[in-house]
Amino acid sequence: xxxxxxxxxxxxxxxxxxxxxxxxxxxxxxxxxxxxxxxxxxxxxxxxxxxxxxxxxxxxxxxxxxxxxxxxxxxxxxxxxxxxxxxxxxxxxxxxxxxxxxxxxxxxxxxxxxxxxxxxxxxxxxxxxxxxxxxxxxxxxxxxxxxxxxxxxxxxxxxxxxxxxxxxxxxxxxxxxxxxxxxxxxxxxxxxxxxxx
Amino acid sequence: xxxxxxxxxxxxxxxxxxxxxxxxxxxxxxxxxxxxxxxxxxxxxxxxxxxxxxxxxxxxxxxxxxxxxxxxxxxxxxxxxxxxxxxxxxxxxxxxxxxxxxxxxxxxxxxxxxxxxxxxxxxxxxxxxxxxxxxxxxxxxxxxxxx
Numbered sequence: 001x002x003x004x005x006x007x008x009x010x011x012x013x014x015x016x017x018x019x020x021x022x023x024x025x026x027x028x029x030x031x032x033x034x035x036x037x038x039x040x041x042x043x044x045x046x047x048x049x050x051x052x053x054x055x056x057x058x059x060x061x062x063x064x065x066x067x068x069x070x071x072x073x074x075x076x077x078x079x080x081x082x083x084x085x086x087x088x089x090x091x092x093x094x095x096x097x098x099x100x101x102x103x104x105x106x107x108x109x110x111x112x113x114x115x116x117x118x119x120x121x122x123x124x125x126x127x128x129x130x131x132x133x134x135x136x137x138x139x140x141x142x143x144x145x146x147x148x149x150x151x152x153x154x155x156x157x158x159x160x161x162x163x164x165x166x167x168x169x170x171x172x173x174x175x176x177x178x179x180x181x182x183x184x185x186x187x188x189x190x191x192x193x194x195x196x197x
Numbered sequence: 198x199x200x201x202x203x204x205x206x207x208x209x210x211x212x213x214x215x216x217x218x219x220x221x222x223x224x225x226x227x228x229x230x231x232x233x234x235x236x237x238x239x240x241x242x243x244x245x246x247x248x249x250x251x252x253x254x255x256x257x258x259x260x261x262x263x264x265x266x267x268x269x270x271x272x273x274x275x276x277x278x279x280x281x282x283x284x285x286x287x288x289x290x291x292x293x294x295x296x297x298x299x300x301x302x303x304x305x306x307x308x309x310x311x312x313x314x315x316x317x318x319x320x321x322x323x324x325x326x327x328x329x330x331x332x333x334x335x336x337x338x339x340x341x342x343x344x
Contacts, residue, residue, distance in 0.1 A: 026320065033317045081274070081327050084344055085318070128267045128331060128343045160321035 003171075004058055004070070008042040010174040011056070015181070017046035023055050025073055028162040030087070032071075035061035040071065048072055049185020056181055059166075069166045070177060072184035077161040078195040082133050086158040087124045088117075088146070093155060093168060117143045121155070137194045150183035151176055163188050208249050215242025266341050270331035273300035275342055278307065280322035290319040296342075298330065303337040310342055318344055 012019045023043035027033045040057025048054045054074035061067055111123040111134055125134065146154075151172070156165045165184025169176060219239030222232035275296040282290035294310045314322070322344075333339040 027316050028321075029317055030315065033315070081329060084328060126343050128263070128329075128341050130272075130329070130343075159317050160326070 004177075005042050007171065007174045007177055008044055008057075011177045011181075012044040012046075014174070014178070015047060017044035017056070019044050020055070020057070023057055025055070025162075028073070029157040029159045029164045031069065031157055031164060031166060032059065034067075035059050040073075048074060048181040049189070052185040052188050054181075054184070054188075056177060067168070068170050069168050070172055070180055071164050071166040072181050074163045074165075074184055074188040075161055076158065076163050076188050076191050076195075079158055079163075079191050080161045082195055083125065083129055083137070083158065083191075084160055085124075085126050086129070086134070086137070087156075088121050089124075089155045089157075090153050091120060091122055093153070114138055114143055116140075116147065120147055133194070136197065137191065142190055145186070149186075151179040154180070154183050156184065156187050158191065163191065204249070204253055208246050208253070210246075211242045211249065212246035215239045215244075215246060218242065263341050266333050266339065267331045269334065270341065271300050271302065271334050271337065273298065273303075273330050273332055273337075273340075275299070275308075275328050275330045275340075277322055277324055277326040277328070279324060280319075282319060286313050289313050289315055292319050292322055294322060294342075298332070298337070298340065300330070300332040300337040300340070303332070306338065308338060308340075312342065312344065314344065 009019060011017065020040075020043040022039040022041045023045070024037075024039040025032055027037075038059065038061045040055065040059055043055055043057030045055045046053060048056060052074055054072055056070070056072045059069045059071050109125055109127040109129070111125050111129070111131075112118055113131070113135065114123075117123060117138055123134075123138070150165075151167050153167045153169065154165060155167075156163060158164075163184065165180055165187060167176065167180050172180065216239065218235045222235045227235070275298050278295040278297055280292055280294050282292050284291040290313070292312050292314050294312065296308050296310060297305055298308045299305045329343040331341045331343070
C-alpha cells in the first residue's frame, strides 16, 4: 500500500498548508460517520482555494475491507439556513441507505430534476428542501462543471454548513490532492454565491 | 414517502403466513389441538399484519399532510434553543428539540419537537442553529421542520 504522506507534504509545501499528524473533524457528514471516529491521517490545514480555507486529509476505515478516501473539509455556515443537507454522490459509490423502517418517512429525498446531473451523480437532500434553491445551485454551468472538471470519483456532502469533498483512491498523488482541493473549493464558492443571492 | 419494500414484505409475510397457519390445518383435517395452536399463531400474525398496515396508512397520511404544509405553508425559521437525546433507534438518536419558531405574520413561539436523526445531524442540533420550517397557515404550531 502506497503511503500518501509524501504527497501531503508536497501539497502542504506547494500551497502553504500546515501539516497535521491527525485531525478529528467530529461526526460532521455521513462519510465521516462511516469511519466511526477515525481521524484524518495524514492531514493539512490552510488555504485550499482562492479565499477558501479548510482541511485536507486521508480518511481510512475498515468494514469488510479497508476503505480509503481523501477528503477536503470546508465550512460554509451560511448554507444551513438554505439547505441543511445536500449530498451529491458519484454514481457507483456504495453508501449506506438511510431507511431504517418499512414504514417511516425517509430521512432524505432524491433530487432528480437535472438529467445531466443524474447521469453521473445521485443527489439527495432533506425531504423538504426548497427545490428552487437547488435549481439555482445546480445551474447548467455548475452541472457542466461537475460533469467535466472535478477529479474522477469526486463527490461532495454538505451537512449543516460542513462541506466535505471526497475521492475514493489509495494514493492520488499530489496532483490528485490538489485537484480535490480545487474542486471542493469551487463547490464551496458556488454554495456561498448562491446563499448570498 | 411511501411504504417501501421492507414494509410491504413484512405485511405480506405476516398476513399470508398467518392466514395459512389459520386455515390450512383445518382444511387438511389436522388434529384439533395442533390445528388450534396453529390457528392461534395464524390469527396473531394476521393481527400483526393488520396493525402494520394501519400504521403504514397512518404514516402515509401524515406524509401527505406534511407535503401539503410544505407546498402551501408559510416559510419561517426555527432556532434551536436546546437539544438532547435519551434514546436511540437503530443507532440513530431520538432527539428532543426545543425550538423558537418564527413564522411571518404569526410572531414567535416556543415549541417542542421529537425527531429520529442520523448521528451527523443530531450532533449539529446545538442552541443557536437556525433551520427552515414550513408552517400550516391556519395553525402555525403545526409545521414541517427542514433538518
